Amino acid sequence: MVDSATRENEPDRQLGFERVQKARYRPARLTGLLLILQAVGLAAFVALELLDLSLLAQNGKVTANLQQTTNDVISLFFIPTIVLAFLAALSLVILARRGWLLAAISQGLCLAVCLWIYSGEGTPAYVYPVMVSSIVMIFYLNSRTVRSLFHSGQTAIGRGRRG
Secondary structure: OHHHHHHHHHHHHHHHHHHHHHHHOHHHHHHHHHHHHHHHHHHHHHHHHHHHHHHHHHOOOOOHHHHHHHHHHHHHHHHHHHHHHHHHHHHHHOOOOHHHHHHHHHHHHHHHHHHHHHOOOOOOOOHHHHHHHHHHHHHHHOOHHHHHHHOOOOOOOOOOOOO
């Protein structure tokens, strides 16, 4: 009699466990979605900047050498950031442990590139929202809910915690 009652409640427990697991991994998936949105936005800003430079070069307001140099600099610094953000987003969606590290590196690199552009003379307007989004993402990545998903939690008896 007790066994039959336990067996009847087992599917309910399994459903409850699956619901808790989905809720637990929701912050990681949300972070992955935010990284994808940031990478798409950053790619749009890069495309807009390159298009603007090509239009200025056609009108004769910018020399061809300056246009090529600026295109190379933008591509050299922002394309790896976009690729890292997409890789981090995919990794966070499938919950690989390296996803958090890739996301933190991509945000740091994006912030460094924006600060480097900001230190120049003609700061484009898109630098400010990109810097703000990077800072917010860094804070969110370091929040307790997101970090707890990727913390090892391997505390064996007698071994203690590392770090």
